[in-house]
Amino acid sequence: MTTYYNEHSKVLVSVDCIIFGFENKKLKLLIGKRNMDPGRGTWSLYGGFVEQNESLNDAANRVLYQLTGLKDIYMKQVGAFGAVDRDPGERVISIAYCALINVKDYDKALLETHQVEWVNIDELPVLYSDHNDMVKKAITLLRRRISSEPLSFNLLPEMFTLTQLQHVYEAILGETIDKRNFRKRIKTVEYIEKTDFVDKVTSKRGAALYRFNKNAYLTDSTFKL
C-alpha cells in the first residue's frame, strides 16, 4: 500500500465550477474573462483554490457562493483534471464541479461585479486551459443523469409550466420532444404536482403551473423520464 507521506511533492488543488442556467429555451453557462495572469483576458470557468481546512465539496460550494451568493445549490463533482501542464503557470490539479441554478435567482448586478456572463452552451468560446473538456464532460453527465434524476427542476423557478420543463429537457438533450408524449409521461410522475396557479406571461390563454414535490420524491424516489 501507499508509500507514505515523507518526501512526496504537494501540489496546488483548485475547484472549477461549471454553472448551468436556463433561460429563453437555452441552456447557458456562466463564464468570465480571467483578470489575472496567466491567461488574462481569456474566457474561463470560475474557480478557486482548495484551502487546507476545507473539503473539496466545501471549496466548490464556497466558490459558487462567492460568485452567486447562493447556497444549497444542486452540485455534483464532474471529475479531476490533472495533466501536468494543464495550467501554464504552475502545476495545478483541478476538480470540476457542475452546478445547476435558476437564472432568476441570480442577482444580475453580480454579472458586473464578477465580470461574468451567461453564454449559450452551443456558442461557447474557447476557454482557458482544459475548461472546454470540463464542460464537455459535464454536459455528457448531465444528459445521462437527466433521465434518471430530477435535475431539471433546479434550472427552473419553484413553479413552472410544462412547456418550460419540456424546453429544459430539449436544451439538455439537444433534441426536440413530442409535446403529447412528454406530457403523458409527466402525468405518470406523482411528485410533479399541478398547482392552482396559472401563468399568464407567456401565453394569452394561460398555462397551468406545476411544482416539484421534493418530499414526495424522497419517499418514493424511483425517477424515470
Add this chain to the structure above:
Amino acid sequence: MTTYYNEHSKVLVSVDCIIFGFENKKLKLLIGKRNMDPGRGTWSLYGGFVEQNESLNDAANRVLYQLTGLKDIYMKQVGAFGAVDRDPGERVISIAYCALINVKDYDKALLETHQVEWVNIDELPVLYSDHNDMVKKAITLLRRRISSEPLSFNLLPEMFTLTQLQHVYEAILGETIDKRNFRKRIKTVEYIEKTDFVDKVTSKRGAALYRFNKNAYLTDSTFKL
C-alpha cells in the same frame, strides 16, 4: 476568476486503484493490508502519491503497473475524494480509479510480493479511510456503464464462452439473467464473434468460444446490451 498561486496551500494528492477481477462467477477486488502507519494492518486499496511530473492518469497507471505488472488496462476515473480528515495522517486528496483486469493475466506470485488478495465484492471487509465509499461509487459506475460500453470483455480472457460472459453481467448487475434472452441479445451484436474454438474445460459437451472484435466495435460503436 481564480485568485492566483501565491500563498495557497499545497496538498498531497494520491491515486487509489479499485481493481476488479472476475473468477468463479464472482466479481472480485484486489485489496491488501496496509504495511505502514497510519492504519497499519487494515484492509485498503492499493494507492500511491501523484508526483510532480506525472498526470493523474499516469500516476494511476504507474500504481497499477507496480501492483500488477500490466499495462494498457481498462481504467476510468471514479472521482476525487477530499474530506479534510479523510486521511488520519495528513491532508491528502485522493483520486480513485477503477481498473478491470483479467485475473488470469495476473501473476499469482505478486499476491505474495505485495501482500494483496482477491476478495469477493459481496464479502468486502471494512477498508481504510473512505475506501469503501470509493468502491461503492466504482460499482455504481460499473453497473451504469456496463450496458452502454463494452466493459465486460476486460474481465475475461481473449476468448470466452457465452456462459462466462453472462456470469460477468450477473456478477456486476447483481441479478440473474435469463439464458435465452441473453444469448438472443448477444447474437445481435456484430462485434462479438464466434470463433472455431471450443472450450472443453467447463463442460463435457464443449462450449463455443467467442471473441470481442475491437476493430469492428470501433467502426460501429453503438453498444447496447
Add this chain to the structure above:
DNA sequence: CCAAAAGTGTTCCGTCTACACCCATGG
C-alpha cells in the same frame, strides 16, 4: 378576429420478458 401558446388520445410497432426441453459427452 386572428395569432400564439395550451392542452388532449389513439394506433402501431418494436422490444423485453417469461418460459421448458433436447443435445453432446466424459466419467
Add this chain to the structure above:
DNA sequence: CCATGGGTGTAGACGGAACACTTTTGG
C-alpha cells in the same frame, strides 16, 4: 447411462414513437 452444462424459439405484455386538431384570450 446419467449428470452436467450447452444450446435453442415463441407468445404475450409493455412501453415508446408518430401523429393533428380544438381551446382560450390578448391585442
